[in-house]
Amino acid sequence: MDAASSEYRERRAAMLGKLAELDAEHAKALxxxxxxxxxxxxxxxxxxxxxxxxxxxxxxxxxxxxxxxxxxxxxxxxxxxxxxxxxxxxxxxxxxxxxxxxxxxxxxxxxxxxxxxxxxxxxxxxxxxxxxxxxxxxxxxxxxxxxxxxxxxxxxxxxxxxxxxxxxxxxxxxxxxxxxxxxxxxxxxxxxxxxxxxxxxxxxxxxxxxxxxxxxxxxxxxxxxxxxxxxxxxxxxxxxxxxxxxxxxxxxRLNHRKLGPGPSAPVREPLYDPEELAGIVPEDLKVPFDPREVIARIVDGSEFDEFKPLYGTSLVTGWARLHGYPIGILANAQGVLFGAEAQKAAQFIQLANQADTPLLFLHNTTGYMVGAEYEQAGIIKHGALMINAVANSKVPHLTVVMGASYGAGNYGMCGRAYDPRFLFTWPSAKSAVMGPQQLAGVLSIVARAAAEARGQVYDEEQDRAMRELVETQIEAESLPFFLSGRLYDDGVIDPRDTRTVLGLCLSVVHNAPVRGADGFGVFRM
The missing domain is CATH 3.90.226.10 (2-enoyl-CoA Hydratase; Chain A, domain 1)
Incomplete structure (x- = not known):
């Protein structure tokens, strides 16, 4: 990543604007x-x-x-x-x-x-x-x-x-x-x-x-x-x-002790500046970004051993340490999850449970891929494989929603319904059943088909008004303040604080024993 580029400066300016809004909302609580x-x-x-x-x-x-x-x-x-x-x-x-x-x-x-x-x-x-x-x-x-x-x-x-x-x-x-x-x-x-x-x-x-x-x-x-x-x-x-x-x-006088292991290695600061995390996520979440740029700025020594790097490339998986604690990381790269990514994730989650290693999920996903080709290739059973693995994993899960978190991708990446120990969002995050334009478009197609079935002329002006209203509503309900207000996360955080927040959380989860699952449900292969 080039921190001197105009693209970086634009992304950073947008994020700093969102952080100013976040400060204003936090001030209300204070x-x-x-x-x-x-x-x-x-x-x-x-x-x-x-x-x-x-x-x-x-x-x-x-x-x-x-x-x-x-x-x-x-x-x-x-x-x-x-x-x-x-x-x-x-x-x-x-x-x-x-x-x-x-x-x-x-x-x-x-x-x-x-x-x-x-x-x-x-x-x-x-x-x-x-x-x-x-x-x-x-x-x-x-x-x-x-x-x-x-x-x-x-x-x-x-x-x-x-x-x-x-x-x-x-x-x-x-x-x-x-x-x-x-x-x-x-x-x-x-x-x-x-x-x-x-x-x-x-x-x-x-x-x-x-x-x-x-x-x-x-x-x-x-x-x-x-x-x-x-x-x-x-x-x-x-x-x-x-x-x-x-x-x-x-x-x-409580004599209270941690039951989980402590850090297994000395803490080393990242080689890349965490300050640069403010300029990684684009304002338009349709534009992809490389999550390795995030990983390099939060893990110890910026060292990341990537697992299956040439397979299922829109999901990055691998091993690292954070504040001395071992972690496994799953991070969305190109947004869409295909069958290969789901299978890769399921194997990686099993390995983390075998090694009693906590997992970190970094979200930027539009969900699992749709379409006749992918349905015929088994996207449902592959997505179910990944969701099964997440649901039955017993090691502690930490989740950070950096960008998009739509549809069943939210579930497969351990969203709130899957009980991560902690879930935080960045001000750039958005989460809903699907994107506002897609959702409004689906409603429009359904309404148009219903009108044609009744033999009625479809009102295009009313359709435009409906789509605009729905897009506005879904956009507002997808934003992090709205989601945080309903306790769908544990807080909206400054991206530059991510390493510190995750370090605190890893220390906290090790108060309890850290042990992987003895087995998983039936995997539909």
Whole structure:
């Protein structure tokens, strides 16, 4: 790749423009409930959610925030009133969930629930201790019909984590009411801040309505009562900083160890500059790009041992190391997946499972090839072969959507439905059942055939309007902000951060044992 070429400069300018848009959307999540509510929260002498996280983590250690754009494009604030992510506490990688009390008192809306579920899944799969930084008024009552029934899973997940030997900790800074009271109730360790924490199933107004009893917050659910009388609080902190100190000390005493192997080689920086990742993907995704240019800028020493390089050439497969960890890589080269590519992928995935090696999928695919010639050659059974291999592979999968991710190609390359341990997208990514023009064209052909079957004259003007409307809709619904808002990824990332993000993820997945599949389903040959 020539970083001095006009083509590179155009691609880089387009990507930097998209990254500026991403920064603007992230700023909305960082702003919480807005300046008015942030100042009111500070006026009460309280720390913000991300300030609590920063003080909890080891100094100068990274924090991999997850799903920061959750609820984007919905009626709820970007971020879904909760911060989730992975950080290091006393040398232990932990999953952290922090309510943002500046957003409607930290109340949980439907997207909060979905974001919390995703965090629980990550903790369970990767054996990460969970630390809940609690300050929430419970469910957002106007949307209770979308929260109450599925929301019970939050408490189920906490008990399953504990049963699996994965510690759970609650640091309660303020309200934890109604169903939210079960979060400290079901965690292994609970810390409450004196004169701040309020934990009860029903607050004074509800108790008054239900029983006629007059009570106050402190006697009903204050930290002092729970520490001295009910026994719900294991520790009582004098203030927020003390609660975070106690939380760190609890983690220090967990004796929690990784069960997977550590890096098997010294870490070496790529020979090619990761800064150049901003200029690789073309703005028009119909224009192909070589994924080896990406691989050379993310793997250790830019060393990549390509597997079957002369066969199925629109899919690149091979072995590398990333931050010292061995990985197998599958990367789309020319977009379309043919039968040879599918067979090559299935063999490579089997080899990775045989060697207990995690897999990295780099997407830029329009899907599996269609047409009479390819149907007759068995594209369905070949695609099924690849999807079978992906679905039944047991080694950890990491996925990055760089460009297009359309149709069943999304499945074969381990899209969200196939449960990769982590999935991130670049701002250049697009994902849908097919491209906007193709989808609108298919609808047009079907409508035209239906009109002819009825003996009607087809309205060309209406057809043009329909195609334009559909293309606009599908384009909007294919973009990364839209997909990230619905938690179809774990975040939209700057391409230049890809190596760092993947390195963090590889460290995280090795908290659990890394072992390949003992067998696969029936391969239709």
């Amino acid at each position: 702003a919480g409930g807005g300046d008015k509510y942030v100042q009111r929260h500070r006026g009460r002498g309280k720390l913000l959610a991300r300030e609590r996280i920063e003080l909890l983590l080891d100094p100068d250690s990274p924090f991999l925030e997850l799903s920061p754009l959750a609820a984007w494009g919905s009626d709820f604030p970007v971020g879904a009133s909760v911060v989730t992510g992975i950080g290091v506490v006393e040398g232990v990688e932990c999953l952290i969930v922090a309510n943002d009390p500046t957003v409607r008192g930290g109340a949980s809306n439907p997207w909060t629930v979905k974001k919390s579920f995703r965090a629980s899944d990550i903790a369970l799969e990767n054996r990460l201790p969970v630390i809940n930084l609690v300050e929430s008024g419970g469910a957002d009552l106007p949307t209770q019909k979308e929260i109450f029934i599925p929301g019970g899973r939050m408490f189920r997940d906490l008990t399953r984590l504990s049963a699996a030997g994965i510690p759970t900790i609650a640091l309660v800074f303020g309200n934890s009411t109604a169903g939210g009271a079960y979060i400290p109730g079901m965690c292994d360790y609970t810390v409450m801040v004196k004169e701040r924490a309020k934990v009860f199933l029903g607050g004074p107004p509800l108790v008054k309505m239900a029983t006629g009893e007059e009570s106050d917050d402190e006697s009903l659910g204050g930290a002092e009562m729970h520490a001295r009388t009910s026994g719900l609080a294991d520790y009582m902190a004098v203030d927020e900083h003390d609660a975070l100190r106690l939380g760190r000390r609890i983690v220090r």
